[in-house]
Amino acid sequence: MRYLLRRFAHAVFLLIGVSILAFLFTALAPGNYFDEMRLNPQIAPETVAALRAQYQLDRPLPLRYALWVNSVLHGEMGFSFGYNSPVTPLLLVRARNTLLLTVTATLLAWGIALPLGVWSADRQGRLPDRMLSWGTAALMAIPDLGLALGLLVLAVKTRWFPTGGMTSVDFETLSLIHKLRDLALHMTLPVAALVLSALPLLVRHVRAAVADMLDAPFLLAAQGHGVPKRRLLYRYALPAAANPLISLFGFSMGALLSGSLLIEVVMSWPGIGPLLVEAILARDLYVVIAGVLFSTLFLVGGNFLADTLLYWADPRIRTESSEK
Amino acid sequence: MQPLLQVQNLVKRYPGKKFVNSGEDLLALDGVSFSIVAGTTLAIVGESGSGKSTLAFCLACLERLTSGSIWLGDKDIVKLAEKDLRQVRPKIQLIFQDPANSLNQRWDVLEILSEPMILQGRTNRNEIRQAAHTLLEKVGLSSELGERSPRELSGGQRQRLAIARALALEPEVLILDEALSALDCSVQAQIANLLMELQSCLGMTYLFITHDIAMAAHLADEIVVMNRGQIAERGPTEKILKLPQHETTRQLLAAVPRLPRAVRPALEQ
Numbered sequence: 001m002r003y004l005l006r007r008f009a010h011a012v013f014l015l016i017g018v019s020i021l022a023f024l025f026t027a028l029a030p031g032n033y034f035d036e037m038r039l040n041p042q043i044a045p046e047t048v049a050a051l052r053a054q055y056q057l058d059r060p061l062p063l064r065y066a067l068w069v070n071s072v073l074h075g076e077m078g079f080s081f082g083y084n085s086p087v088t089p090l091l092l093v094r095a096r097n098t099l100l101l102t103v104t105a106t107l108l109a110w111g112i113a114l115p116l117g118v119w120s121a122d123r124q125g126r127l128p129d130r131m132l133s134w135g136t137a138a139l140m141a142i143p144d145l146g147l148a149l150g151l152l153v154l155a156v157k158t159r160w161f162p163t164g165g166m167t168s169v170d171f172e173t174l175s176l177i178h179k180l181r182d183l184a185l186h187m188t189l190p191v192a193a194l195v196l197s198a199l200p201l202l203v204r205h206v207r208a209a210v211a212d213m214l215d216a217p218f219l220l221a222a223q224g225h226g227v228p229k230r231r232l233l234y235r236y237a238l239p240a241a242a243n244p245l246i247s248l249f250g251f252s253m254g255a256l257l258s259g260s261l262l263i264e265v266v267m268s269w270p271g272i273g274p275l276l277v278e279a280i281l282a283r284d285l286y287v288v289i290a291g292v293l294f295s296t297l298f299l300v301g302g303n304f305l306a307d308t309l310l311y312w313a314d315p316r317i318r319t320e321s322s323e324k
Numbered sequence: 325m326q327p328l329l330q331v332q333n334l335v336k337r338y339p340g341k342k343f344v345n346s347g348e349d350l351l352a353l354d355g356v357s358f359s360i361v362a363g364t365t366l367a368i369v370g371e372s373g374s375g376k377s378t379l380a381f382c383l384a385c386l387e388r389l390t391s392g393s394i395w396l397g398d399k400d401i402v403k404l405a406e407k408d409l410r411q412v413r414p415k416i417q418l419i420f421q422d423p424a425n426s427l428n429q430r431w432d433v434l435e436i437l438s439e440p441m442i443l444q445g446r447t448n449r450n451e452i453r454q455a456a457h458t459l460l461e462k463v464g465l466s467s468e469l470g471e472r473s474p475r476e477l478s479g480g481q482r483q484r485l486a487i488a489r490a491l492a493l494e495p496e497v498l499i500l501d502e503a504l505s506a507l508d509c510s511v512q513a514q515i516a517n518l519l520m521e522l523q524s525c526l527g528m529t530y531l532f533i534t535h536d537i538a539m540a541a542h543l544a545d546e547i548v549v550m551n552r553g554q555i556a557e558r559g560p561t562e563k564i565l566k567l568p569q570h571e572t573t574r575q576l577l578a579a580v581p582r583l584p585r586a587v588r589p590a591l592e593q
Contacts, residue, residue: 217425221486224384225440225493226413229406239430315430315473 003317007307011300018296022289023065032057033081033283055081068286077293078286082279087290090275095294097166098264098271102256102298104187105194109202109256110249112195117206118233124211133207136200144259148193148266161189164268190260190267197259198252205248209241216240242313250306254299261295327359328529329383329416329497334392336378336553352378354553356392360497360546365523365530367544367561369537369576375553376533380501383531384418385409396496414444417490421502423482427474433460433485434470440492455492463488464518480511484518491522499531504539516543537576541565549573 034051037043052058056067068078076086083090116132123129142150155161162168168182213219214237222236257272264273272291279287311317336353352375360366370376381387383394385401393400401412420426427436437456446452457467463484474482483503490498500519504512516539522528534540540547541561548558549572556570568574 217420217422218428220381220386221418221420221426221489222428222439224386224413224416224418225489226410226443227439228410236428240428315432316475 003311004308007304011304014300015293015296019289019293020065022292023061023068026285026288027061029283031283033285035283055079068289077290080279080284080287082282082284082287087286090287091272091290091294094270094272094275097269098257098260098273101187101190101194101264101269101271102253102260105191105198105260106249106253106256108191109195109198109252113199113202113206114238117203118210118238120203120207121210121214121237122229122233124214129207132203136203139196140200144193144197144262145266147196148190148263151189151193152267155189162186163189166270190263190269193263193267194256194259198256202248202252206241206245209245210237213237213241239313243310246306246309246313247303249309250302250304251299253302253305254295257295257298326361328362328397329531330359330395331383332357332393332395334379334382334394335390336375336382336387337390351553353382353389353392356550356553356555358548358555358558360529360531362496362529363523363527364545365532365543367532367534367540367547368550369534369540369547370550370556370572371535371576373552374550374572376535376550377501378553379550380418380499380531380533383497383499384416385413386418414440414493415496416499417493417495417497418499418501419483419486419490419503422506423479423486424474426486427482427489429473429475432471432473433465433477436474436485436489437492440489444493459488459492462491462522464514478511479507480514483507483511483515487515487518487522491526495528497529497531499533501533502535503532505534505536512539519543535576536580537573538580549576 032052034048034057037048037051038045049058056064059067071078071086075088077088077091078086080087080090120129120132152163155163162185166183166186167179168174168186171179171182174182210233216237218240219232219236222232227236260271261273261276263269264271265277268274272294275287276291278284279291334353334356335351338350338352340348340350354375356375356379358366368376368379378387382389389402393402395401396412396415399412401409401416404412431439434453434456437459438452441452441455446455456470460467460469465481465484465488469477469481474485477485483506486503487498504515507515519528519530520543523530530543532540532543537547541564544561546559547561547564549556549564549570551570551572556572557564557568564573565577568577
């Protein structure tokens with residue numbers, strides 16, 4: 001238990017650190033949201049100054065940080081200049097859409113990578129294994145953007161899938177089943193792009209981890225007992241190879257989020273990605289910071305999840321931490 | 325008497341790798357034949373690299389032979405397909421040199437012992453638990469160890485556990501591949517005694533593979549001496565010890581550590 005508490009405290013400190021850094025860096029960047037107004041002769045300089053004062057942008061940095069922390073504690077995460085509203089409600093809707101995409105993609109990618117990797121490890125060095133290794137290498141060489149564009153071209157040519165957005169225009173009028181169907185159709189392309197970009201790395205890791213285990217004496221012993229092949233692979237080799245894979249799982253949660261930002265923009269999925277890009281271009285400071293924090297939270301959360309899973313999966317970690 | 329296990333002309337050839345040993349094939353086993361009568365112990369003795377472990381792996385069907393036949397009762401198990409082989413595997417059990425690696429470290433002692441019984445198709449959990457405890461007792465382990473992980477056991481305890489796990493499958497032949505070599509002297513003696521006890525009460529048949537001819541002499545009824553993948557010499561233990569015919573046997577005998585004569589009488593008093 002202490003192990004998990006320590007990990008949790010670690011995660012909280014990390015988030016605080018990242019928030020301070022995000023503040024520093026956005027303060028270092030030149031200009032702010034109201035600078036463009038200054039170029040506009042229609043707006044009096046006094047008005048711009050008044051706006052800046054209204055949003056506390058003329059205060060010193062430490063004070064602004066303190067004010068922001070206060071607003072975080074009130075559940076607002078600062079104020080968006082562009083949307084003229086607190087950041088939290090803005091972010092929550094987008095975060096929900098992004099999570100829908102990344103969680104689905106992560107689960108799907110792992111669901112494919114595990115059996116594929118084990119299958120390939122079992123045929124180590126033989127033709128199917130080598131072909132898969134070539135395939136994953138080729139897939140890894142294609143940039144995410146290329147994958148997304150390729151899928152879009154496919155969608156446009158075949159007209160099987162909608163090419164953007166999250167729902168159709170007439171979404172609100174549909175029945176529940178048709179709503180789900182509509183959503184699933186819209187999700188297919190971005191999820192496919194995310195899965196394809198994450199898959200090769202995962203397959204290779206699973207294969208390598210399991211292949212390493214296959215020569216272990218305890219597996220030979222089990223084989224000598226007459227344990228069937230499938231059980232040998234999934235009940236012996238895979239759990240023994242699981243530790244690095246679980247860590248990778250946590251990491252892949254975070255990595256898929258950053259991959260998702262790009263794909264959301266390209267496929268116009270109303271998630272965090274487009275919001276963040278827009279906010280960065282407009283220097284909508286607090287939205288940017290909230291976006292950065294959200295992706296950190298995701299990465300940290302993924303790692304925390306991985307640590308928890310490790311704790312649960314490996315009796316050795318349990319005994320080590322209880323001895324300390 | 326009809327032998328329990330009979331092997332004829334075993335050949336195992338490892339294809340050479342071009343850059344490692346100029347492409348020459350490695351003949352790990354070169355025409356090995358012998359047989360074991362049920363309830364006896366046959367020791368296979370040889371220096372490292374003589375093909376002992378390859379023999380053990382081939383007999384346990386963990387390596388495919390290049391040619392030859394292994395008769396268990398009236399069945400040639402070399403010819404069996406993997407599916408039928410799985411039915412035979414429990415009958416020939418292999419104990420490895422290093423029990424730390426051959427036990428699944430993620431499972432506790434009871435799980436390790438239950439697995440072979442589940443494989444045998446037993447389903448009643450209480451019955452399995454009961455049987456596991458009986459096995460622990462049989463190999464001289466306290467049943468309090470049931471919840472421990474193999475990492476928390478000593479080397480001797482682990483090897484006892486490995487033997488118990490093999491016994492759970494009710495094997496006909498137990499192959500001990502340097503099973504005592506990783507243990508220290510006093511523990512070696514304990515495990516050797518355990519093996520002899522098990523033999524007298526269960527009628528086990530052992531194939532005892534070792535480089536330690538003294539231990540082989542202690543345990544075996546018959547000794548086969550191997551050299552470079554071939555059988556150099558074989559015969560009853562007595563005869564091999566008293567009248568070694570082959571150079572390898574003499575070398576192995578000479579390698580047995582002895583106390584100097586001057587010290588011995590003092591110890592024997």
